[in-house]
Amino acid sequence: MGASVFYFVATLSVIFSLLVIFSKNPVHSVLYLIVTFFTFTVHYVLLNAQFLAVVNFIVYMGAIMVLFLFVLMLLNLNKDNEPLKSNLVKVVGLIAGCCLVVTLVGSLKATAVSDPVLLKNPDLGLLKNLGRELFGPFMLPFELSSILLLSAMVGAVLLTKKEKV
Secondary structure (H helix, E strand, O other): OHHHHHHHHHHHHHHHHHHHHHOOOHHHHHHHHHHHHHHHHHHHHHOOOHHHHHHHHHHHHHHHHHHHHHHHHHHOOOOOOOOOOOHHHHHHHHHHHHHHHHHHHHHHHHHHHOOOOOOOOOOOOOHHHHHHHHOOOOHHHHHHHHHHHHHHHHHHHHHHOOOOO
C-alpha cells in the first residue's frame, strides 16, 4: 500500500512540476508550485518526517507562495513588458532541457536496479533529531539560506520600486 501511494504522489509531483515550468501564465505557475509543494508534504509524511511536513505546509505553501503571488501581482508581467529572448538564451535553454532529459533517463535506469529504502531508525524524522542535525553541523547552511531569503525579499522590493523621473 505504501509503495503504491508513493508512486502515485511521485507521479503527481513530476506532473505538477512540469506544469510549473511549461505554464505560460506566471500566476498559474505559482499555483502549480503550491500543489507540487503539497505533494512534497505527502512525501514527508510517508517518510515519517512529520515536522518537516508541517513546516513545508506552513512556511512554503503558506508564506513563500503568498509572497511569490504578491511579487507577481506587483510586477504586472505581461507580453508588452517582456523583452524578446536572444538566441543565446534559447540555446542555453535547449542545453538545460537536454541535461534534464539525460538526468531523467539516468534516474529511470537506476530505479530498476535499486532496492526500496527501509528505515532502520523509526525516530528519524522526529523534532529532537532534526534540531540536533540542523543546529549542529548544518548551522552555516541554515543561516546562509536565511540571508538568501532576505536578499530575495530586498530584490523584490527594488524591482517594484518606481523610479523618479
